[in-house]
Amino acid sequence: MRALLIAVYAVIAWYAARAVLRWLLQSPPKPERRGAGLPPDADMVRDPECGVYVLKDRAVTRIVRGSVLCFCSEACADKNEARGR
Numbered sequence: 001m002r003a004l005l006i007a008v009y010a011v012i013a014w015y016a017a018r019a020v021l022r023w024l025l026q027s028p029p030k031p032e033r034r035g036a037g038l039p040p041d042a043d044m045v046r047d048p049e050c051g052v053y054v055l056k057d058r059a060v061t062r063i064v065r066g067s068v069l070c071f072c073s074e075a076c077a078d079k080n081e082a083r084g085r
């Protein structure tokens with residue numbers, strides 16, 4: 001009877017040790033990267049034509065009906081302009 005008790009304890013200890021080991025071996029969560037090589041506070045603007053987010057200083061800007069719109073490319077700017085007419 002004693003041997004059975006020891007065996008049960010051994011199994012419990014084995015599972016506990018394995019759980020602790022797995023927890024210890026878990027790699028810490030990596031901080032999310034917000035775009036390669038960009039500062040975290042980079043000013044992003046949304047292209048109203050295709051919905052893509054672009055850096056404000058790299059965006060193609062057009063003044064449409066008095067307001068400045070930012071686009072990801074000349075193609076999107078032209079498309080939006082053509083639609084607006």
Ligand SMILES: [Zn+2]
Nearest residue numbers: 047050072076
């Ligand atoms: Zn676009």
